[in-house]
Amino acid sequence: MTRVETIGLATLYLGDCREILPTLGPIDAAVTDPPYEFSTSGGGLFRKDRENMDQIKAAGLDQGFEHSLISSEQFRSAVVFAHNDQWASLLPHLASEYDRYAICQWHKTNPMPVANRHYQPDTEIYVHAWMTGSHPEGELRHKQRFIVAGNGQDGAIKHPTVKPLPVMRKIIMNVNGRTICDPFMGSGSTGVAAVEFDRAFIGIEREPKFFDIACRRLEDAQRQGNLFLGSAA
Numbered sequence: 001m002t003r004v005e006t007i008g009l010a011t012l013y014l015g016d017c018r019e020i021l022p023t024l025g026p027i028d029a030a031v032t033d034p035p036y037e038f039s040t041s042g043g044g045l046f047r048k049d050r051e052n053m054d055q056i057k058a059a060g061l062d063q064g065f066e067h068s069l070i071s072s073e074q075f076r077s078a079v080v081f082a083h084n085d086q087w088a089s090l091l092p093h094l095a096s097e098y099d100r101y102a103i104c105q106w107h108k109t110n111p112m113p114v115a116n117r118h119y120q121p122d123t124e125i126y127v128h129a130w131m132t133g134s135h136p137e138g139e140l141r142h143k144q145r146f147i148v149a150g151n152g153q154d155g156a157i158k159h160p161t162v163k164p165l166p167v168m169r170k171i172i173m174n175v176n177g178r179t180i181c182d183p184f185m186g187s188g189s190t191g192v193a194a195v196e197f198d199r200a201f202i203g204i205e206r207e208p209k210f211f212d213i214a215c216r217r218l219e220d221a222q223r224q225g226n227l228f229l230g231s232a233a
């Protein structure tokens with residue numbers, strides 16, 4: 001049976017989003033960082049990089065996801081992160097599903113210092129796609145297509161692919177709608193940023209240990225109040 005926790009503005013589901021999303025009906029927006037799909041063949045990795053890669057594989061986060069889960073029928077707009085190797089198939093899906101889209105970037109100030117036979121891992125692409133009327137929001141100064149931020153993974157949050165809050169806050173500021181859903185919630189970074197801006201949040205995570213971390217982070221975020229409401233530098 002699915003476990004559901006209501007924590008202030010957040011409703012968190014422990015379970016598989018392929019089963020839970022169809023039960024939820026229309027939601028304003030999806031903001032998500034789904035499992036990546038990539039090849040690690042060729043080129044050596046630094047030891048730290050290899051450790052992180054091993055954790056990613058152990059959590060099954062190199063298997064990709066069903067693109068049809070991000071549908072304009074359910075979400076009026078969607079922000080989706082993906083690995084370099086996924087965009088050839090994911091971008092056509094989003095472009096056909098939504099009226100408009102923007103390709104945006106997170107530039108990392110502290111990438112792993114390795115390139116081998118590829119580029120440095122210093123940039124992550126995310127796409128914001130929307131239906132007419134659910135276009136990007138925010139003041140002009142908040143509507144850049146890029147954000148420069150450090151990786152911020154200091155090991156305190158036990159998830160191999162935690163997204164930094166400055167990145168998620170910038171994205172939430174640009175997303176239209178009252179309710180934001182992350183069907184691949186992980187440790188809950190999207191949710192923390194969403195409630196900081198007084199948005200309602202729906203998160204789904206299938207791994208109990210990550211779900212518990214997300215519950216704790218959402219409790220902490222809401223105990224601290226809406227620190228970023230109407231601000232964000």
Ligand SMILES: C[S@@+](CC[C@H](N)C(=O)[O-])C[C@H]1O[C@@H](n2cnc3c(N)ncnc32)[C@H](O)[C@@H]1O
Pocket residue numbers: 015016017018033034035036059061159161162163164183184185186187188189190204205206207210
């Ligand atoms: C890339 S991680 C998201 C990390 C998140 N952005 C954060 O900051 O912690 C993707 C998450 O999706 C979860 N996941 C994978 N497949 C899922 C599914 N079918 N339903 C729900 N969660 C799933 C994984 O367990 C993982 O925690």
